[in-house]
Amino acid sequence: MARIRIENVEKDYGALTVLHDCSLEIQNNEFIVLVGPSGSGKTTLLRLIAGLEPISRGDLYFDDTRVNNLDVSDRDIAMVFQNYGLYPHMSVFDNMAFGLRRRGLAKLEINEKVRRTAELMNLQDFLERKPKQLSGGQRQRVALGRAIVRDPEVFLLDEPLSNLDAQLRVQMRSEILRVHRSVDATAVYVTHDQVEAMTMGDRIVVMDNGRIQQVGTPEELYDRPENIFVASFIGTPAMCFLEAKTNGDKLLTDGGDLPLLPDHRERIGEREHVTIGLRPEHLLVGEGRPTVSGVVEVVEMLGAELIVHFTTGSHTLTVRLPRGEKYRPGDQVKFGVTMDQLHFFDRDTGQAL
Amino acid sequence: MTDITRSGFRAKSKFGKTGGKAVQYILIAIALFWTLAPIYWMLSTSFKSELEATRLDPTLFPEAPTIANYVGLAGSSMPFFQFFLNSVLSCLLAAIVAVIIAVPAAYALSRAKFRAANSVGYIILVVRMFPMVVLLAPLYLVLLNTGLLNTLFGLVVGYTTFGLPFAVWMLKGFIDAVPIEIEEAARVDGYPRWQVLLRIVIPLIYPGLITTGIFVLMEAWNNLIYPLTFITDINKQTLPAALVLTFTGQFKTDWGGMMAAATITTLPLMVAFFAVQRSMVRGLTAGSVTGT
Numbered sequence: 142m143a144r145i146r147i148e149n150v151e152k153d154y155g156a157l158t159v160l161h162d163c164s165l166e167i168q169n170n171e172f173i174v175l176v177g178p179s180g181s182g183k184t185t186l187l188r189l190i191a192g193l194e195p196i197s198r199g200d201l202y203f204d205d206t207r208v209n210n211l212d213v214s215d216r217d218i219a220m221v222f223q224n225y226g227l228y229p230h231m232s233v234f235d236n237m238a239f240g241l242r243r244r245g246l247a248k249l250e251i252n253e254k255v256r257r258t259a260e261l262m263n264l265q266d267f268l269e270r271k272p273k274q275l276s277g278g279q280r281q282r283v284a285l286g287r288a289i290v291r292d293p294e295v296f297l298l299d300e301p302l303s304n305l306d307a308q309l310r311v312q313m314r315s316e317i318l319r320v321h322r323s324v325d326a327t328a329v330y331v332t333h334d335q336v337e338a339m340t341m342g343d344r345i346v347v348m349d350n351g352r353i354q355q356v357g358t359p360e361e362l363y364d365r366p367e368n369i370f371v372a373s374f375i376g377t378p379a380m381c382f383l384e385a386k387t388n389g390d391k392l393l394t395d396g397g398d399l400p401l402l403p404d405h406r407e408r409i410g411e412r413e414h415v416t417i418g419l420r421p422e423h424l425l426v427g428e429g430r431p432t433v434s435g436v437v438e439v440v441e442m443l444g445a446e447l448i449v450h451f452t453t454g455s456h457t458l459t460v461r462l463p464r465g466e467k468y469r470p471g472d473q474v475k476f477g478v479t480m481d482q483l484h485f486f487d488r489d490t491g492q493a494l
Numbered sequence: 495m496t497d498i499t500r501s502g503f504r505a506k507s508k509f510g511k512t513g514g515k516a517v518q519y520i521l522i523a524i525a526l527f528w529t530l531a532p533i534y535w536m537l538s539t540s541f542k543s544e545l546e547a548t549r550l551d552p553t554l555f556p557e558a559p560t561i562a563n564y565v566g567l568a569g570s571s572m573p574f575f576q577f578f579l580n581s582v583l584s585c586l587l588a589a590i591v592a593v594i595i596a597v598p599a600a601y602a603l604s605r606a607k608f609r610a611a612n613s614v615g616y617i618i619l620v621v622r623m624f625p626m627v628v629l630l631a632p633l634y635l636v637l638l639n640t641g642l643l644n645t646l647f648g649l650v651v652g653y654t655t656f657g658l659p660f661a662v663w664m665l666k667g668f669i670d671a672v673p674i675e676i677e678e679a680a681r682v683d684g685y686p687r688w689q690v691l692l693r694i695v696i697p698l699i700y701p702g703l704i705t706t707g708i709f710v711l712m713e714a715w716n717n718l719i720y721p722l723t724f725i726t727d728i729n730k731q732t733l734p735a736a737l738v739l740t741f742t743g744q745f746k747t748d749w750g751g752m753m754a755a756a757t758i759t760t761l762p763l764m765v766a767f768f769a770v771q772r773s774m775v776r777g778l779t780a781g782s783v784t785g786t
Contacts (some may be wrong), residue, residue, distance in 0.1 A: 193678055213681045220682045226675030230697045240683035291683070 143203050143294035143327045144169050150199035160351045172321055172328045174342030182351040183331045191297050192216050219288035220297040225280050227272040233283050234268040240291045258290040278309045296328040335375055347371045369491040372418050381458045383417040395454025396433030408485050408494040418484030421461040430477030437472040540753035547749040563754035577736040584646050588653035589711040592661045600665035601691055622659045644726050652720040657710035668702030708770050733759040
């Protein structure tokens with residue numbers, strides 16, 4: 142049982158503040174993903190939770206105990222490191238048993254726990270091997286096994302899949318989720334890959350520039366991004382943006398005029414300029430809708446579908462189409478817009494309207 | 495035309511290749527001669543009679559090889575075995591003490607984030623910059639006042655003083671090469687810092703410990719000035735100092751006997767060097783390789 146509460150936490154390195162006013166509450170047994178580009182502060186936040194770095198300002202609670210000054214070795218956490226951090230001079234068995242020995246468990250019990258975990262991680266045949274005799278995927282599984290064998294209250298994972306190839310990554314993703322379901326622990330998972338975040342997290346924390354941008358379920362982040370950063374970071378292909386000027390009941394854009402619905406007017410208020418956000422699936426082929434037009438720039442064939450990038454004035458828009466549509470670079474195109482799905486952002490602050 | 499040019503070019507490049515190789519071998523030969531000639535001269539002289547060793551036209555090979563010098567050593571009134579034992583004991587102890595003290599110091603310098611870490615590191619190294627002789631007088635006073643003068647342990651203190659800075663810096667290099675995540679993993683596993691040092695870092699830098707120890711040992715073994723100054727009792731003297739004291743007289747030097755003794759002095763060092771040669775090479779390059 143562990144609930145993690147982060148209150149106004151900040152972190153300085155010398156004169157540089159790398160985390161600004163981060164507050165977050167993580168529920169017991171939740172799988173939460175910290176996602177953001179490199180330098181966004183996600184790993185720093187994870188290391189603060191682990192106790193590997195001291196907190197400069199703010200408070201950190203495990204359940205209702207303040208743990209700011211609790212040494213890392215006294216927090217009941219387990220961590221999986223990006224480059225595994227296995228003990229090179231120990232066998233797989235000893236790597237997993239190392240933490241249990243510290244807790245003074247009986248030899249038989251350690252044996253039993255390690256063997257059970259090894260089976261769960263499919264490592265039973267490698268227990269006598271040293272880390273250097275294992276493949277990348279196997280090492281990753283040892284690192285995971287070492288974490289779960291301890292049966293910790295809090296599980297911290299720092300980009301654990303970034304050193305694996307694409308195929309193995311997908312496989313390990315579901316393996317981690319399966320393991321998380323089988324143990325009773327709160328998990329904090331750091332990644333820069335938004336697909337990983339979307340597929341794994343109960344809730345996702347999007348970070349940028351040392352600040353938490355938005356916290357929410359994958360659906361919330363996708364459907365109701367709070368600012369331009371979150372909107373552009375979540376989703377592949379990414380959301381596209383189009384500058385627009387309001388004129389009576391119209392939105393004037395480079396790609397043509399769009400009607401201004403009453404709901405839009407309410408959201409935009411008195412603003413004259415606004416940024417429109419368009420997801421690729423909200424542009425459609427066919428008649429009967431207001432359209433944006435432009436010139437095809439790149440066509441990406443993904444097998445089941447086509448991704449077409451086209452430019453309207455200074456903006457590039459992306460549309461997702463079923464296979465079979467024929468487009469070539471240079472073609473003049475026109476796509477219908479699902480008007481009730483538009484996102485609006487303040488042009489100056491980037492906040493969603 | 496093209497054929498001729500091409501073959502001509504090839505011939506030239508072939509010559510360039512062999513030429514380069516030749517220069518390489520010549521340079522290696524010079525370096526080898528430079529290092530091995532004194533050792534050969536020592537060995538060869540140790541097998542010469544007294545007369546032959548001091549001839550005005552020295553012989554390259556002993557004309558009448560004799561082991562008289564070695565026999566002389568064994569039967570001499572001087573306790574050579576005792577000298578040997580003194581050397582081994584004091585140097586080995588100095589190496590062990592230096593490494594034991596250097597490990598935590600190097601660990602702190604390598605991992606600590608305190609502001610003065612860098613300057614502290616350089617201050618330690620400054621001791622190395624002094625000529626050995628500069629430390630002689632203060633060390634003498636320290637040993638005099640602690641009653642350690644004319645004892646083997648006092649000698650160990652002297653050797654350690656000079657060997658420690660080097661040991662700290664060398665070990666720091668080894669510890670730097672241990673990825674920090676391994677230590678952090680152990681911390682997360684619940685181990686306090688000192689246990690991480692004992693159970694994770696030390697086993698991982700084991701070759702480095704041996705290499706550093708050997709370096710300190712070799713340096714101590716060759717040290718002449720400290721035993722000559724700190725030890726007044728001939729029975730407590732080390733080999734190098736004993737060689738100087740016993741074979742060089744005011745009017746005559748027993749070159750053959752001295753070289754025989756020198757051979758015996760050098761031999762253990764060579765054995766030690768070849769024994770750790772592999773881990774030494776690994777040790778010296780450890781910092782250049784990432785990962786484990």
